[in-house]
Amino acid sequence: MQTTLGRTLHALGLTLVILFTMFPFYWMVTSSLKDQSDLLASPPVWLFVPTLEHYGEIFADQKVVNAVINSLIVSVSTTALAVLLGAPAAYALARFEFRGKQDLWFWFISNRMISPIVLALPVYLLALQVKLLDTHLVLILIYLTFNLPIVVWICTDQFRSIPKELEQAARLDGANQWIIFRKIYVPLGIPGIAVSAIFSFIFSWNELLYALVLTRRTVQTAPVIATSFMSGYELPWGKIMATGTVIVLPVIIFALLVSKHMVRGLTMGATK
Amino acid sequence: MPSGAEATRDGTLPAAVPSGGRARSNPGYRRWTPFWFLAPAVFVLLAIGIYPTLFALVTSFRQYNITRPRDGFPFVGLxxxxxxxxxxxxxxxxxxxxxxxxxxxxxxxxxxxxxxxxxxxxxxxxxxxxxxxxxxxxxxxxxxxxxxxxxxxxxxxxxxxxxxxxxxxxxxxxxxxxxxxxxxxxxxxxxxxxxxxxxxxxxxxxxxxxxxxxxxxxxxxxxxxxxxxxxxxxxxxxxxxxxxxxxxxxxxxxxxxxxxxxxxxxxxxxxxxxxxxxxxxxxxxxxxxxxxxxxxxxxxxxxxxxxxxxxxxxxxx
Missing domain, CATH: 1.10.3720.10 (MetI-like)
Structure with a gap:
């Protein structure tokens, strides 16, 4: 009796959790499939005839397509750079002892907490001077300030878990550190590198403040375009929600791939 | 990079380097090896993180309104x-x-x-x-x-x-x-x-x-x-x-x-x-x-x- 009741409550609670977490996402996706009269219905309708017209609209809109391409270019490039620069640094932090190591380590972690507005102001002024505003490059570089620490952190953790014996065997064969890194640590560390790359991609893809401030027309990213629909009287809600869905869907898929590592990625490993 | 020879020597003759020396705790690399692995990442973070922060610090001591460039950007202390x-x-x-x-x-x-x-x-x-x-x-x-x-x-x-x-x-x-x-x-x-x-x-x-x-x-x-x-x-x-x-x-x-x-x-x-x-x-x-x-x-x-x-x-x- 007691246990059946407990079990029912447990099931009910878990169902509520799923409803709670999925509702805004569900509402966005269904809204993107409603036609204008269903969207503006008051009270809102829950059952309706779905339409793909808004998706047709946004994929025909050159501005949206360009923005998605810009987001892809920026996120992929910054992720590639973060891995290229971060993985060797992680190797050094994982396997070498040197003075100042801990300070360096903490410096990487502190970068996680800094408000983007702190860097957005000076980077805007500097980019203005060197004519880098509204270029992919400035976003790619500034995104490294949060991607690089993530990559370094996750890869360090991964490299630490690789047995040192493998390295010693290779050294007996005459391999130098660079070869050991490339031939042993990179292949064995691929899971960690992949997780860190996915995180880096998610954070870059989701970013709004820097993109809002540092771009004008040509390299506006997807979140900036989605936000820009939010002006005027008649808001194109269907188009906005369709764009939102297109932006969010790929990151959710990626996030599901790394869901086991989500907590580590977001806390910089303070809790395992 | 000559560290290949270095690694071989340290690696093959661990007993020959009893204690002290450059790499006491972890033989097998030169003192500067970690530096080369770290340098690119640290350099980039310095350039895009610390340099702008310092720039912001300097700006915070100036009158700096970019809609009025004619005024220049004079230092105004605190x-x-x-x-x-x-x-x-x-x-x-x-x-x-x-x-x-x-x-x-x-x-x-x-x-x-x-x-x-x-x-x-x-x-x-x-x-x-x-x-x-x-x-x-x-x-x-x-x-x-x-x-x-x-x-x-x-x-x-x-x-x-x-x-x-x-x-x-x-x-x-x-x-x-x-x-x-x-x-x-x-x-x-x-x-x-x-x-x-x-x-x-x-x-x-x-x-x-x-x-x-x-x-x-x-x-x-x-x-x-x-x-x-x-x-x-x-x-x-x-x-x-x-x-x-x-x-x-x-x-x-x-x-x-x-x-x-x-x-x-x-x-x-x-x-x-x-x-x-x-x-x-x-x-x-x-x-x-x-x-x-x-x-x-x-x-x-x-x-x-x-x-x-x-x-x-x-x-x-």
Whole structure:
């Protein structure tokens, strides 16, 4: 009796959790499939005839397509750079002892907490001077300030878990550190590198403040375009929600791939 | 790079280098080897992180309004800082940020613990796995899109939030047009997005409780509350510290969602500190003042992150 009741409550609670977490996402996706009269219905309708017209609209809109391409270019490039620069640094932090190591380590972690507005102001002024505003490059570089620490952190953790014996065997064969890194640590560390790359991609893809401030027309990213629909009287809600869905869907898929590592990625490993 | 020969020598003759020398603790590399691995990353972070920060620091001592370049950018000493410190709006936004934190965090902690306990409880494997995976969805959702969806949900004319409260007999209203309503709306969206984060951290804590202890306690007492208080709580505390510090840093950073949903309005009802600084910098274009504000924000963040490191990374080497 007691246990059946407990079990029912447990099931009910878990169902509520799923409803709670999925509702805004569900509402966005269904809204993107409603036609204008269903969207503006008051009270809102829950059952309706779905339409793909808004998706047709946004994929025909050159501005949206360009923005998605810009987001892809920026996120992929910054992720590639973060891995290229971060993985060797992680190797050094994982396997070498040197003075100042801990300070360096903490410096990487502190970068996680800094408000983007702190860097957005000076980077805007500097980019203005060197004519880098509204270029992919400035976003790619500034995104490294949060991607690089993530990559370094996750890869360090991964490299630490690789047995040192493998390295010693290779050294007996005459391999130098660079070869050991490339031939042993990179292949064995691929899971960690992949997780860190996915995180880096998610954070870059989701970013709004820097993109809002540092771009004008040509390299506006997807979140900036989605936000820009939010002006005027008649808001194109269907188009906005369709764009939102297109932006969010790929990151959710990626996030599901790394869901086991989500907590580590977001806390910089303070809790395992 | 000649380190190949070096590595071979050190590697093949470990006994020949008894102690002392360059690589005492970990033979097999030269003193400068770690430097070469680290240099690119450190150099890039210095160039794109530290250099702009220093630039902001310098700017914060200047009169720097880019809409009036004719005035030049003269140094004005501590004027900007004096302006910030006596600027009641700045303090009001900080106060509001604190209030926002105090509003969302009790919900996030309570719901987080509750969800973690449900996910930790044995049984209902499929449903549990599904619920756990669903937690990832809010966390991954683009912050700006959370704001867009928030505007739709809390729309005064056809929002689903009104439909919900009307079902409880409360008349619907224009959430984002009223100061209290807008504040509640952004708080709800924040609670939605970040409760899963707390839940996952607490779940990680719960899974650290040794199984034997938990089993023994379960035989000892049927009370779930006693179990939580005496057995599980100690394992939740490190996670709690992490949540409190990270969430306060996140609230100081919070921009995207609020900017999209309310732009800080109506009036200054949702004018959190990052939203305000962005407006001073990029609407008023008073870069000197905004930089001073940003530097103060940075100092707060550094204090928080030192605290975080002090409290949570003790065990690492």
């Amino acid at each position: 004027d900007n800082y004096l302006n910030v410190l006596t600027d009641s709006t700045f303090w009001a936004t900080l106060g509001l940020t604190a209030r926002f934190f105090m509003t969302v965090i009790p919900f996030q902690l309570a719901l987080g613990v509750l969800i973690a306990l449900m996910l930790h409880r044995p049984g209902l494997g499929m449903l549990r796995a599904l619920a756990r995976v669903s937690l990832v969805v809010p966390l991954a959702t683009t912050y700006a899109v959370v704001g867009l969806v928030g505007r739709l949900i809390f729309n005064g004319d056809f929002g689903v939030a009104n439909q919900l409260i009307e079902a409880f007999g409360i008349p619907g209203f224009d959430w984002l047009g009223s100061p209290t309503g807008a504040f509640i709306a952004i708080a709800v969206m924040d609670i939605w997005q970040w409760t899963p984060f707390c839940a996952l951290i607490f779940l990680a804590g719960l899974s650290m409780v040794p199984v034997e202890i938990e089993e023994a306690a379960r035989l000892e007492t049927p009370s779930k509350l006693a179990m939580l208080r005496y057995v599980q709580l100690p394992y939740l505390l490190p996670g709690l510290t992490a949540v409190l510090i990270l969430r306060s840093a996140d609230v100081l950073k919070l921009f995207d969602m609020v900017f999209v949903m309310t732009r800080g309005g109506p009036g200054s009802a949702t004018d959190l500190v990052s939203v305000y600084i962005q407006r001073v910098g990029f609407r008023v274009f008073d870069m000197g003042l905004a930089s001073a504000q940003a530097i103060l924000l940075l100092i707060m963040t550094i204090v928080l992150s030192r605290l975080y490191i002090r409290l949570l990374y003790r065990e690492i080497e």
